[in-house]
Amino acid sequence: RKHALNCHRMKPALFSVLCEIKEKTVLSIRGVQEEEPPDPQLMRLDNMLLAEGVSGPEKGGGSAAAAAAAAASGGSPNDNSIEHSDYRAKLSQIRQIYHSELEKYEQACSEFTTHVMNLLREQSRTRPISPKEIERMVSIIHRKFSSIQMQLKQSTCEAVMILRSRFLDARRKRRNFSKQATEVLNEYFYSHLSNPYPSEEAKEELAKKCGITVSQVSNWFGNKRIRYKKNIGKFQEEANLYAAKTAADATTVVGQQGSQANSPSTPNSGGFPAPCYTPDRRIQ
DNA sequence: CTGGATGATTAATC
DNA sequence: GATTAATCATCCAG
Numbered sequence: 001r002k003h004a005l006n007c008h009r010m011k012p013a014l015f016s017v018l019c020e021i022k023e024k025t026v027l028s029i030r031g032v033q034e035e036e037p038p039d040p041q042l043m044r045l046d047n048m049l050l051a052e053g054v055s056g057p058e059k060g061g062g063s064a065a066a067a068a069a070a071a072a073s074g075g076s077p078n079d080n081s082i083e084h085s086d087y088r089a090k091l092s093q094i095r096q097i098y099h100s101e102l103e104k105y106e107q108a109c110s111e112f113t114t115h116v117m118n119l120l121r122e123q124s125r126t127r128p129i130s131p132k133e134i135e136r137m138v139s140i141i142h143r144k145f146s147s148i149q150m151q152l153k154q155s156t157c158e159a160v161m162i163l164r165s166r167f168l169d170a171r172r173k174r175r176n177f178s179k180q181a182t183e184v185l186n187e188y189f190y191s192h193l194s195n196p197y198p199s200e201e202a203k204e205e206l207a208k209k210c211g212i213t214v215s216q217v218s219n220w221f222g223n224k225r226i227r228y229k230k231n232i233g234k235f236q237e238e239a240n241l242y243a244a245k246t247a248a249d250a251t252t253v254v255g256q257q258g259s260q261a262n263s264p265s266t267p268n269s270g271g272f273p274a275p276c277y278t279p280d281r282r283i284q
Numbered sequence: 285c286t287g288g289a290t291g292a293t294t295a296a297t298c
Numbered sequence: 299g300a301t302t303a304a305t306c307a308t309c310c311a312g
Binding site: 173174175176197218221222225226229230 | 300301302303304307308309310
């Protein structure tokens with residue numbers, strides 16, 4: 001009977017009528033909000049992944065990328081190249097997982113889609129299913145899968161953020177300055193105890209001499225000032241040591257005027273907000 | 285392992 | 299923008 005029905009000469013006409021009715025009654029009701037604007041959240045995630053180089057174009061082989069990055073940061077031979085390579089290794093790991101997952105999803109999606117399409121096409125022989133409806137079904141499937149993809153993107157973003165905070169946050173890979181660097185910094189600090197605020201030029205000078213950055217010099221002085229002020233007693237010994245050191249230097253290079261009142265025997269007990277406020281105001 | 289030292293970050297302040 | 303004060307995260311000597 002089925003076969004007889006399918007072969008009936010009125011069947012195509014009947015089919016199209018049934019499809020039309022169905023479209024009018026069911027599809028038109030739900031098909032109102034068909035077009036949704038691109039999700040801003042998804043766009044944000046996409047942009048971030050792109051910026052991090054996770055979802056972007058394949059940037060050559062791993063070694064080539066490493067070489068390029070090394071050349072890009074080749075200006076200063078800092079020892080953070082190891083950390084960077086570690087960071088990039090982890091990042092590429094994330095990237096790999098992301099891409100394989102994405103591919104898996106895409107494959108599953110297309111598989112599922114073709115499966116559903118075949119099923120619907122098969123059923124359309126006995127049931128009124130218009131091509132439009134199949135199309136709709138496909139778009140529904142795609143939307144579902146893209147929401148899954150968004151979850152993947154979200155979790156990938158999270159992983160990248162965690163990685164960043166672990167590697168790029170310098171606090172986590174703190175190295176103490178070299179002995180001579182702290183020597184130089186302390187020397188400056190204790191010889192300018194009445195006004196331990198190096199100018200920009202002085203900071204650059206110190207940075208160069210210590211092999212650190214200007215902001216590191218600023219950090220050091222910020223920490224030193226506050227910690228000295230907080231417990232002057234604890235730094236007394238150090239103060240005497242460096243006062244003696246600079247005094248020795250002054251004796252070797254004769255001709256130093258004593259405007260600073262450097263008294264090694266009686267160290268300044270008042271601290272640097274000294275009673276004798278020495279205005280060394282610099283122009284900004 | 286633990287506590288102090290230390291470099292870096294952050295919120296508040298000027 | 300610079301500095302302070304508090305805090306974080308790590309280092310390191312004991």
